[in-house]
């Protein structure tokens with residue numbers, strides 16, 4: 001058994017300082033059990049904990065670390081920027097540099113604004129949609145997580161699903177009631193909602209490939225159907241690519257599935273590991289923002305120079321190397337996802353693998369998962385045992401059945417083989 005003494009001490013101190021010992025709930029291991037290691041440093045595909053144990057990283061800071069940890073061009077860009085001061089609260093050319101890069105990847109983003117998190121990006125996009133339409137209600141989907149703003153914490157995914165808090169305490173009923181949470185992959189439910197609330201729905205927001213209920217791809221024609229329905233009913237179509245942007249393709253799901261959005265939200269990879277988000281889209285909507293228009297939205301650290309530098313280094317690298325990066329991510333992810341699934345099959349353990357590029361989930365169960373209620377039928381106890389065994393073997397998976405695993409360009413053959421071997425041992429232990 002690996003030593004976890006130092007992590008244990010740090011956990012005890014953290015529990016005195018931070019609710020649940022964490023600064024974001026998903027970092028706790030509540031649903032999988034065991035003790036979360038405290039991270040000391042990371043490099044490439046590996047995390048090193050405070051006791052010196054090493055883990056292959058399959059959550060990548062929950063998405064951003066697609067180029068691997070401490071990727072030299074990103075580190076150098078941050079160091080260079082820091083020497084010129086960490087923040088000015090005045091405009092810099094770096095904002096335009098990253099803005100142009102974003103536009104090169106997402107040509108549909110005519111205008112944009114930087115924020116400091118995915119939460120701010122989706123919250124602000126919804127405000128723009130309400131202002132543009134003069135309507136109050138929004139449609140989201142069960143199991144989709146768009147950050148923790150009040151109106152979006154309704155039947156949300158991620159930690160909300162993991163901890164079973166479908167409607168967060170502290171969100172007023174009046175606010176929550178403006179959010180309709182519908183089943184994902186069900187166009188009829190959206191048709192009915194538009195019929196039930198004619199002229200009242202400002203926007204439909206979704207994770208175009210869900211990651212926060214575990215990975216759930218959109219069915220054939222689903223995204224296109226939503227685009228048509230929103231256009232027909234005068235609502236905005238908001239595509240939340242905080243997780244999928246620059247991951248599933250350089251231009252995210254918008255590029256991969258060829259869809260048209262009114263507003264897009266980005267986060268995670270866009271900041272290369274520093275706090276950064278963005279919302280943007282059609283000029284007619286974005287120009288409603290202050291100081292041009294009447295929609296107020298702001299941020300002391302928006303467009304922060306260190307975040308811009310890390311973002312430019314990361315997105316710039318992805319763009320320059322896209323022809324190698326995305327096929328490699330696909331190949332490595334396929335090998336890990338299918339290799340582990342094959343070990344489960346050999347051991348007679350039922351697993352359904354959902355995967356799109358470098359984003360996947362092994363659902364412990366034997367039926368297809370196309371929406372949140374199907375994901376929720378998974379055997380979470382079996383997932384928890386699998387998670388603990390993998391961690392003990394040096395493989396750190398996201399600590400919930402309702403999260404997607406990620407990998408990056410630093411993962412290769414060695415990590416694929418070690419992960420499959422760890423899974424073989426995990427499944428053997430269950431069936432022994």
Ligand SMILES: Cc1ncc(COP(=O)(O)O)c(C=O)c1O
Nearest residue numbers: 117118119145146147242243267
């Ligand atoms: C799809 C999606 N949207 C929004 C968010 C919120 O981003 P943040 O945690 O940066 O506020 C997340 C992740 O947290 C996400 O996965």
Ligand SMILES: NCC(=O)CCC(=O)O
Nearest residue numbers: 024025026062158212403
């Ligand atoms: N899929 C879950 C997230 O991306 C959120 C991370 C966090 O809330 O810390």
